[in-house]
C-alpha cells in the first residue's frame with residue numbers, strides 16, 4: 001500500500017502551560033517553519049495508529065524533566081521508546097560542537113562509546129550497522145555483511161518492531177527512515193504499523209531528513225505510537241562529500257541536533273505525556289575517516305556510540321564498550337517485556353557503569 005498519509009488530527013495545539021515549560025525546546029534550532037514536503041510516503045496499516053491516547057492521571061517519569069512523586073492511586077505510566085538512528089555520526093565530532101540537545105540527553109542518561117566489532121567479511125557500512133541495531137543480533141546471525149543485504153536472515157531474526165508486534169500486537173509501532181532500502185529489504189518488517197520514507201526528485205542532500213523529521217514529530221504529537229525507529233542520513237552524505245573535520249560536517253551535526261530538539265519537544269507536547277514514561281535512544285551505524293568514507297576496519301570507520309535516557313538507565317554516566325546489539329535489548333527492557341532468547345545484547349538499564 002503506497003500513498004500520501006496524514007497523521008489523524010494533524011498537529012495538536014500546544015497549551016500555554018506547555019509553552020512555558022518548554023522554552024529551550026521551542027527556541028531550539030530546527031523549530032522554524034516547515035519546508036515544502038514534496039515527498040512520497042509509503043505507509044501500511046495507518047488506521048492502527050489512529051485513536052487518542054488513554055486518559056490516565058498525571059505521572060511524569062521521563063528523565064528529561066523533573067519527576068514528581070507518584071501517588072498511590074496513579075496507574076503505572078505507559079512506557080514508550082523512540083530510537084533515533086543517525087547515519088555515519090562520529091561522536092568525537094559531535095562533542096566538538098555545542099550540540100545542546102545531544103548533551104541534554106547525555107546528562108539525562110548513559111552515553112556509551114566504542115568500536116564496531118567487524119568480522120573479516122563485515123563492512124563498517126549502513127547495511128550491517130542498521131541490521132544489527134534493528135535485529136539486536138550480530139551479523140553472523142542476521143547475515144548482512146555489506147550494503148547488498150545478500151544472505152539476510154530477517155525471517156529468522158526480525159527487527160525489534162516486528163518482534164514486538166508478534167509478542168504484543170496491541171503495541172503501536174512505527175519506522176520512518178530516510179533510507180528506503182531498510183523497508184525494501186525487510187530490515188524493517190511488514191508487520192510494523194506505520195512505515196514512511198522520503199522520495200525526493202531531484203535528490204537534495206538533507207531535504208529528505210527534514211521530511212522524515214516532520215513525519216516523526218507528527219506521529220509523536222498526534223498518534224498513539226508506543227515504539228518508533230527513525231533514521232536520518234544527512235551526516236553520512238556530508239561526510240562522504242566533505243569529510244568530518246570541516247564546517248560542513250559541523251553544520252550537519254548542528255542540523256541534526258536541532259532535529260533532536262524538535263523530537264524532544266514533540267514528546268513533551270503529547271497530550272498524554274504526563275501519564276507516559278519515555279525512553280530516548282540515539283545511535284549510529286558506523287564512523288567515518290577524517291577525509292570521509294567508511295567500510296573498512298580503521299578505528300575512525302568503526303567508531304560508534306549509543307546514548308540512552310529513560311527510567312532505570314543511569315543518568316549522566318559515560319562508559320566504553322558500546323555495542324549496537326544493546327539497542328534492541330534496551331527497547332525490550334524499557335517496555336517491560338522479557339528479552340527474546342536469541343537477542344545478543346544487554347539493556348543499558350542493566351549494565352553497570354565501569355568508569
Ligand SMILES: [Zn+2]
Pocket residue numbers: 088126236237240294
Ligand atoms: Zn556512508
